Amino acid sequence: GAGVSQSPSNKVTEKGKDVELRCDPISGHTALYWYRQSLGQGLEFLIYFQGNSAPDKSGLPSDRFSAERTGGSVSTLTIQRTQQEDSAVYLCASSLVGLARSSGANVLTFGAGSRLTVL
C-alpha cells in the first residue's frame, strides 16, 4: 500500500482480555518495528522484524506480549491478559533496509497507531 496501515485505530478493552493489533507495512519494506507510546512519553521499542531473520524481541515488556509477521508482510501484536498499564498508543513502522546511499532506504515510515485503553 501507499502507507503503513494499522488497525484498529482505537480499542477499548477490559482488564484481563486479550487484544490483537494489526500492522500492514509498505509493500516491499523488509523491516517492521513496533513501538509503544504512553501518554506524553517518547517511543518505547518493542520488537523488530527484518526479512527472514529471527526477530529482535528485546523490547517486549513481559511474556504477555508477542508478535508475529506472516509472509514477511503483515504483523500482529498480541497482548494477553491486558493490564491497565498496557494502555498506550502502539505504533508500527516499516522501512526499506538498503545501501547507505539508496534513496529512501533506512527511513522509518509510521502508521497512525492503535490507541489501546484498558479499563
Added chain:
Amino acid sequence: AQTVTQSQPEMSVQEAETVTLSCTYDTSENNYYLFWYKQPPSRQMILVIRQEAYKQQNATENRFSVNFQKAAKSFSLKISDSQLGDTAMYFCAFMNTGNQFYFGTGTSLTVIP
C-alpha cells in the same frame, strides 16, 4: 548501548521566528543515521530530516536544517520562519548499523501566533 537525549521537554517560538531544538546521542559506532521526526496532535509521525553520519555537510529541507557535530555527538534542528503548523512533538532518533532505531523523549514545540 545507544542513547538519545533531548534536554528541552517544551519550547515555544513566535510565528515567523527561528527556533533550535537540541539533541545529543551516545554511540561507539562510526557509521549511523540521525533523524528528526515530527508528531502533530493527529499522532502521525512524519520524517522531517535525515543526516548520514559519513556526510559532513548539514542536511537541509526547506525551512528545516540541522547542525550536525559528529565529534560532539550533537544533532540540533533549526526551524526557520516558524509556522503554526510546526506545532508538534519533535523526536530525535538514531539508527545504528543493525538498523535499530533509538528515540529521544521528545520536545513539545508550540508556535505562538
